[in-house]
Amino acid sequence: MAKEVFYSGCAAAAYGAKDARVEVISSYPIRPYTGIMMELSKLVANGELEAEFVHGEGEHAQVSIAYGAAAAGARAYTGSSGVGVTYAMECYSPAAGGRLPCQMAIADRALDPPGDFGSEHTDVMSARDQGWIMGWAESPQEVYDNTIMYYRIGEDHRVLLPQFCCQDGYFVSHIPGRMQMEDQKAVDDFLPPYNHPHTLDPNKPINHGPQIFPDQGSAINVQRAVAFDDVEAVIAEVVGDYNKAFGRDYSPFVDEYMMDDAEICFFLQGAHARTARYAVNHLRKQGIKAGVSRLRFMRPFPTQAVMESLSKVKAVGVVETNTSYGGAARGGAIIHEARHACYNLDNRPIITSFMAGLGGEIVTLNEFYAMAKVLSDAVKSGKANDSYWMNFEKEVLDTHS
Amino acid sequence: MSRFIIPKHLEVPLGACLPAPVKEQPGMITGNWRTERPVIDHEACTTCLNCFIYCPDACWHLDEKTEQMVWNADYCKGCMICVNECAPNCLSMVNELEFPDGVVRLEKPF
Amino acid sequence: MSQEVYEVTIWARGVFQDMEGRHATLLMANAADLGGKFVQAWDDYADLPDRVGVPLRKYVRLSDEEIEMRFVYVNNNPVLVMIMDDTIVKGLNILRGMPQGGSLVVNTKRTPDEILAFIPNKELLKNIVCVDASGIASDAAIDFMGSEGGVEVASVGAGISAPLVGAASKVCDQFTVENVVKVAANKDGVQKGFDTAQVKAL
Numbered sequence: 001m002a003k004e005v006f007y008s009g010c011a012a013a014a015y016g017a018k019d020a021r022v023e024v025i026s027s028y029p030i031r032p033y034t035g036i037m038m039e040l041s042k043l044v045a046n047g048e049l050e051a052e053f054v055h056g057e058g059e060h061a062q063v064s065i066a067y068g069a070a071a072a073g074a075r076a077y078t079g080s081s082g083v084g085v086t087y088a089m090e091c092y093s094p095a096a097g098g099r100l101p102c103q104m105a106i107a108d109r110a111l112d113p114p115g116d117f118g119s120e121h122t123d124v125m126s127a128r129d130q131g132w133i134m135g136w137a138e139s140p141q142e143v144y145d146n147t148i149m150y151y152r153i154g155e156d157h158r159v160l161l162p163q164f165c166c167q168d169g170y171f172v173s174h175i176p177g178r179m180q181m182e183d184q185k186a187v188d189d190f191l192p193p194y195n196h197p198h199t200l201d202p203n204k205p206i207n208h209g210p211q212i213f214p215d216q217g218s219a220i221n222v223q224r225a226v227a228f229d230d231v232e233a234v235i236a237e238v239v240g241d242y243n244k245a246f247g248r249d250y251s252p253f254v255d256e257y258m259m260d261d262a263e264i265c266f267f268l269q270g271a272h273a274r275t276a277r278y279a280v281n282h283l284r285k286q287g288i289k290a291g292v293s294r295l296r297f298m299r300p301f302p303t304q305a306v307m308e309s310l311s312k313v314k315a316v317g318v319v320e321t322n323t324s325y326g327g328a329a330r331g332g333a334i335i336h337e338a339r340h341a342c343y344n345l346d347n348r349p350i351i352t353s354f355m356a357g358l359g360g361e362i363v364t365l366n367e368f369y370a371m372a373k374v375l376s377d378a379v380k381s382g383k384a385n386d387s388y389w390m391n392f393e394k395e396v397l398d399t400h401s
Numbered sequence: 402m403s404r405f406i407i408p409k410h411l412e413v414p415l416g417a418c419l420p421a422p423v424k425e426q427p428g429m430i431t432g433n434w435r436t437e438r439p440v441i442d443h444e445a446c447t448t449c450l451n452c453f454i455y456c457p458d459a460c461w462h463l464d465e466k467t468e469q470m471v472w473n474a475d476y477c478k479g480c481m482i483c484v485n486e487c488a489p490n491c492l493s494m495v496n497e498l499e500f501p502d503g504v505v506r507l508e509k510p511f
Numbered sequence: 512m513s514q515e516v517y518e519v520t521i522w523a524r525g526v527f528q529d530m531e532g533r534h535a536t537l538l539m540a541n542a543a544d545l546g547g548k549f550v551q552a553w554d555d556y557a558d559l560p561d562r563v564g565v566p567l568r569k570y571v572r573l574s575d576e577e578i579e580m581r582f583v584y585v586n587n588n589p590v591l592v593m594i595m596d597d598t599i600v601k602g603l604n605i606l607r608g609m610p611q612g613g614s615l616v617v618n619t620k621r622t623p624d625e626i627l628a629f630i631p632n633k634e635l636l637k638n639i640v641c642v643d644a645s646g647i648a649s650d651a652a653i654d655f656m657g658s659e660g661g662v663e664v665a666s667v668g669a670g671i672s673a674p675l676v677g678a679a680s681k682v683c684d685q686f687t688v689e690n691v692v693k694v695a696a697n698k699d700g701v702q703k704g705f706d707t708a709q710v711k712a713l
Contacts, residue, residue: 010661031659032659034659035661042664113416117556170584171581174556175582176553271582274581275582278579278580365579392411393404393405393406398408432602434525434565434566480563497601498598498600498601501628505602506601506603506604509603510557510558
């Protein structure tokens with residue numbers, strides 16, 4: 001029976017994994033992901049979920065266990081935050097290149113130094129080149145839904161890729177919200193059992209990761225690029241099916257709010273989109289035609305969908321809750337991809353970025369208003385900087401008052 | 402000329418490295434963790450120093466001049482290990498609200 | 512332009528009162544929800560409650576409209592402050608940020624005057640409520656769900672949170688004692704808390 005519950009994002013991820021019938025769970029505590037691990041350990045201990053629960057000796061071990069389990073034919077689930085995600089970095093490419101569709105729940109967290117458990121996307125964003133599927137949820141409901149959808153996307157034989165199912169630490173992972181949990185039978189109908197073309201089997205031995213010569217290297221890479229050819233089509237299919245099966249209304253790649261007649265927009269991923277929508281409501285009352293374009297998948301970056309969305313406005317403010325030090329825009333990572341998506345447009349919008357919410361700082365309504373001012377000025381003057389670090393540059397100083 | 406304007410309250414030491422506290426850490430006062438405090442009967446005390454040895458937070462020390470044990474109200478968490486270990490049983494736990502002194506009253510927990 | 516949000520901060524002690532603190536937020540939120548309010552109820556993220564006796568905070572936010580600033584770390588201006596262990600008055604400025612005319616609810620066997628003696632900024636208060644919640648209901652079972660966003664397994668409001676929220680409903684207009692009784696496990700406890708609470712106006 002579907003039921004309405006009041007769950008945090010951590011609990012939503014755990015129950016999503018339970019309903020997805022995960023078979024092997026590897027854990028290692030790090031805040032804020034720890035909540036997911038604790039909830040799952042409880043479910044396994046009291047028999048509500050039949051799964052192997054393996055405690056790794058670190059995040060590197062955790063991810064190794066997960067993709068090892070996927071190789072052995074089990075639906076595997078793991079997760080981490082912050083420096084835990086970067087500790088496991090070595091394992092990401094073998095998992096993706098070996099086409100092992102395990103899922104890693106990311107409740108994101110700022111990287112050291114110093115010790116900050118506030119939310120920041122940099123941790124798993126720094127693994128975006130490793131060949132995994134990656135996307136952010138903005139609410140506990142979406143965390144639950146994504147957990148189930150990502151398995152179906154990743155395990156599809158046209159795709160066979162591991163997935164990072166991400167949520168903002170604390171904002172989504174630890175503040176409970178109302179959501180609907182679905183009936184197990186309905187989820188089973190939506191998500192077929194895991195089935196991999198070549199699992200580890202003593203009767204049919206296979207080699208994983210054999211040694212090759214460099215002249216074979218590009219062929220391997222091309223195979224991995226081909227894997228991303230079909231992913232967008234599969235995503236569109238899966239999201240459509242999920243919407244139909246469970247009465248949701250997700251747009252597969254970009255979630256738009258008041259974009260159709262907007263002149264400026266905020267382009268972002270994750271929880272702060274919610275605050276951005278309220279900011280847009282207030283801005284509209286003042287005659288400023290703002291909109292929100294929320295990115296649901298970072299990888300594969302939905303270039304076409306982003307271009308279509310951003311082409312509607314005259315100025316785009318990418319709200320970066322991540323850092324890419326020394327990057328071309330001297331700010332975050334998303335602006336480079338947003339600008340690229342719009343490169344071929346005849347009338348490119350002005351695209352700038354705002355470094356906001358870093359280290360887990362709250363992005364306030366006032367900050368969005370300050371961003372909107374910069375964007376409106378940019379529309380008039382025709383130019384803007386590459387990036388504005390909120391509260392540290394003269395155009396966007398002191399927005400907390 | 403840097404484009405960044407760093408407000409005073411957001412200045413951070415290089416590499417987020419701070420001088421380490423040596424004796425007491427005023428940024429981590431834990432006296433407000435306790436609900437009861439150890440009260441000493443100085444007459445019965447033999448200065449065996451068990452309380453000093455066993456306290457995990459080093460909240461008892463011997464004042465050489467008065468030759469009496471001195472208790473630290475700012476950091477004692479009320480764990481009662483000293484009461485347990487006291488050889489002449491001269492320590493007892495009393496509810497914190499019985500004492501108008503020893504107020505820690507932090508503005509914020511951290 | 513900022514919204515009317517009624518903020519509640521609950522102070523409790525780590526490990527043995529962590530669950531009750533959380534239950535107090537759930538009782539208030541669920542009761543207010545029955546009355547048609549928009550609610551948020553959650554634990555303070557920084558307080559790391561798995562340390563015995565550490566003062567920790569839980570929060571509730573209530574509004575007649577959808578709450579716009581959902582992502583806050585702290586309730587900066589609590590109108591209602593509840594303390595589950597009376598010795599906390601010595602340890603922290605519990606009325607910090609309270610707008611003029613707020614309420615304080617205390618779990619104590621002592622009288623309002625004895626508690627007020629420890630509060631230098633008591634002029635912020637409209638009233639103080641003292642209730643012997645620990646006498647009415649025990650500090651219920653301990654769990655380590657703490658601040659890690661876990662799902663509540665125990666029935667909500669079996670321990671001291673029930674009489675405390677019952678007492679709070681005497682001075683808080685955001686939820687009624689009838690609705691608190693509806694959502695709490697220890698229904699008698701809620702009513703007893705409401706009936707035996709000593710309210711002193713300041």
